[in-house]
Amino acid sequence: MSYLGEIGEFGFIERIKATFSTSSPLLLQGIGDDCAVFKGREGWHTLVTCDAQVEDVHFKTGLFPPFLLGRRILAVNVSDIAAMGGLPRFALLSFALRPELEEKWLSEVLRGIKEEAERFGVEVIGGNLSSIASSLVFDVTLIGEVESKYPLLLRKNARVGDRVLITGYPGEAACGLQIILEGSQEEIVRFERLCRRCFAPSPRLEEGRVIAESGYPCALIDVSDGLLQDLSHLLDASQVGVVIHLEDLPLSGEVQEFAREKGIDPFLPILSGGEDFELLFTAPPWLAEELQREIQRRTGTPVWVIGEVVEERGLRLYREGKEVSIDRRGWNHFGRGRA
Numbered sequence: 448m449s450y451l452g453e454i455g456e457f458g459f460i461e462r463i464k465a466t467f468s469t470s471s472p473l474l475l476q477g478i479g480d481d482c483a484v485f486k487g488r489e490g491w492h493t494l495v496t497c498d499a500q501v502e503d504v505h506f507k508t509g510l511f512p513p514f515l516l517g518r519r520i521l522a523v524n525v526s527d528i529a530a531m532g533g534l535p536r537f538a539l540l541s542f543a544l545r546p547e548l549e550e551k552w553l554s555e556v557l558r559g560i561k562e563e564a565e566r567f568g569v570e571v572i573g574g575n576l577s578s579i580a581s582s583l584v585f586d587v588t589l590i591g592e593v594e595s596k597y598p599l600l601l602r603k604n605a606r607v608g609d610r611v612l613i614t615g616y617p618g619e620a621a622c623g624l625q626i627i628l629e630g631s632q633e634e635i636v637r638f639e640r641l642c643r644r645c646f647a648p649s650p651r652l653e654e655g656r657v658i659a660e661s662g663y664p665c666a667l668i669d670v671s672d673g674l675l676q677d678l679s680h681l682l683d684a685s686q687v688g689v690v691i692h693l694e695d696l697p698l699s700g701e702v703q704e705f706a707r708e709k710g711i712d713p714f715l716p717i718l719s720g721g722e723d724f725e726l727l728f729t730a731p732p733w734l735a736e737e738l739q740r741e742i743q744r745r746t747g748t749p750v751w752v753i754g755e756v757v758e759e760r761g762l763r764l765y766r767e768g769k770e771v772s773i774d775r776r777g778w779n780h781f782g783r784g785r786a
């Protein structure tokens with residue numbers, strides 16, 4: 448007999464995909480990308496995604512301020528719309544809650560969701576409530592749109608010779624999480640930036656729009672599970688490989704300081720830490736630099752070229768010219784080796 452823990456999260460998604468066939472001519476992208484995509488009103492495609500925040504899996508109730516939890520609940524979904532270059536429009540909120548939860552705590556969660564919704568132009572239009580005896584679940588279905596004049600920014604779009612780019616500073620959220628879960632109050636104050644990156648991730652919506660507006664079919668994914676894990680989803684979908692030199696990865700001063708103090712390799716959180724919600728994308732060399740410049744100009748977010756797409760499948764990592772292997776790729780909900 449085999450168990451879910453052996454099949455793993457992505458193995459089970461494959462089984463689900465194999466179980467349900469689709470035939471609607473309206474459907475442009477089903478299971479396998481950041482959002483499902485179907486034909487929408489004139490001039491637009493409709494995007495749909497859902498992601499849940501589950502107590503003790505994605506957050507600890509006692510450690511996460513409810514207002515920031517609320518923001519996070521919506522932000523992780525906005526990030527999936529950003530990963531299609533789209534604009535979020537409507538949300539449905541589905542919660543499984545314990546009856547003894549304080550009303551004040553829940554009001555703060557709602558306030559956080561509302562603030563994030565207003566920031567990104569999302570209107571809440573429905574949802575569902577259920578009681579639960581154990582872990583809290585906050586599930587959001589988010590509906591968005593992207594102009595049909597732009598090519599879809601699918602995971603399968605990477606081509607040999609493309610550059611691989613990433614926004615911001617991946618790894619910061621994972622360091623922040625470790626401090627929130629295990630650190631002292633003093634560390635939480637000192638590494639405030641890292642903790643903020645974990646508590647309140649900032650979806651790269653405007654950055655995704657710049658990529659869409661380039662009109663080029665870049666491959667795009669948001670980094671929720673870890674850079675290597677999500678990069679391998681993109682490579683598998685595109686049936687290509689990648690070469691990365693670790694020296695090209697963005698290493699922020701805070702990650703460096705955190706790694707030094709904890710005695711860990713700073714590249715570990717960068718490569719395998721999840722929940723940064725940075726955008727990871729590919730573009731041909733002639734476009735890569737322009738996107739870097741335009742994203743930085745319009746949003747202030749730095750963008751880094753971290754690798755090159757190659758024909759030979761798989762991830763090849765080099766450190767100071769020598770090939771290295773990293774066995775921890777990132778988060779897998781049921782598998783072994785959870786980062």
Ligand SMILES: Nc1ncnc2c1ncn2[C@@H]1O[C@H](COP(=O)(O)OP(=O)(O)O)[C@@H](O)[C@H]1O
Nearest residue numbers: 460463477478479480481482483497498527671
């Ligand atoms: N239970 C499920 N049933 C159908 N499709 C699923 C299920 N879970 C995940 N998927 C699909 O598998 C793909 C990968 O999921 P996931 O890794 O959660 O993506 P993301 O990081 O964008 O949230 C997505 O297209 C998602 O819609």
Ligand SMILES: Cc1ncc(C[n+]2csc(CCOP(=O)(O)OP(=O)(O)O)c2C)c(N)n1
Nearest residue numbers: 498503504505506507624671672721722778
């Ligand atoms: C208490 C706690 N432990 C561990 C984590 C780290 N963590 C939980 S889920 C996850 C991966 C991302 O979540 P997932 O539900 O897989 O998002 P998706 O890929 O579907 O967008 C990570 C890094 C956390 N946020 N909180």
Ligand SMILES: [Mg+2]
Nearest residue numbers: 497498499671
């Ligand atoms: Mg998901």
